[in-house]
Amino acid sequence: MTDLAALETELAARIDAAQNLEALEALRVETLGKKGRVTELMKTLGTIAPEERKARGAAFNVLKDAIAAKLDARKAALEGSALDARLAQETVDVTLPPRAREEGRIHPISQTIDELVAIFGEMGFAVAEGPDIESDDYNFTRLNIPPEHPARQAHDTFYLAGKPGESHVVLRTHTSPVQVRSMLGQKPPIRVIAPGRTYRSDSDATHSPNFHQIEGLIVDKSTHMGHLKGCLVDFVRAFFEIPDLRYRFRPSYFPFTEPSAEMDIACTRGNGELKLGVGDDWLEILGCGMVNPKVLSMCGIDPEEYQGFAFGMGIERVAMLKYGIPDLRTFYEADMRWLRHYGFAPADVPTLAGGLAR
């Protein structure tokens, strides 16, 4: 009669000694396979005297289970070390700096948009978009700029030939039509920012026919002018990375906000240098105000129930101020020397925690 204890000891030792999954599989076949040693043992049960059969059968089962458990444990261990070996072999040092040789740079406009999205995203604004080619209705009329309104002249609009009978189509002169689209397209509470291209028929050292703006819009039941102020002060301080930056709000006029204001940041000019955040000079950086109740109604929102604020800002302008870029036109010249100087490394994704730039 086979000594089960001795057999178990022998098999256990060989299982422990198996160096890889193939060797272990061969052992499994040799012991528990169809013709395996333990399987063969089980088959002998029929030849055993009935009085002994029960005890013997139980003993065989204990052996079989013990071997199966041993095989499983060794298999798990071998798989673990196979994974460890692979991880060790394929290890990547994520702390290495990006390749220094890379040529491509992120354009300051893209970088600035990423920074703006990071800051306002942290405040809970979602990014909304609208088309560059916009209806006259969304670009002007529903923003409380009816056809005869003098504000239309100030916009130097590019009008596109429309189909007869349809309302005019324009290249959007500001990102404010995205306010209209957001209000028509979603129910309050609304909290969106809309960065994008804008167009005006104007071209000199400080104006480009194609430029970029970012719009902000909040509509809910309780947002008031104090929130507008807090939001924009937090924003300019985060963006310019000047925690105690001085600012002021001046009363202003926009047809789509009431009351309206413009925000200025303090600066000092001298010795051909511009220092932001301190001093007695002022730089205008954005327009803002409480959404005009007329605009809310024209966009399908009940002004008796809802209110909110909006703001709009030129992206080139804040980028020039932050990064000391003196001439607007250089943004669009695709000059590699300029881009190498003012551009950003692709791996430097701006975040509030990691730093906004460089």
Ligand code: PHE
């Ligand atoms: N759309 C305005 C502009 O282009 C800016 C603005 C947006 C002002 C939203 C107030 C509110 O000048």
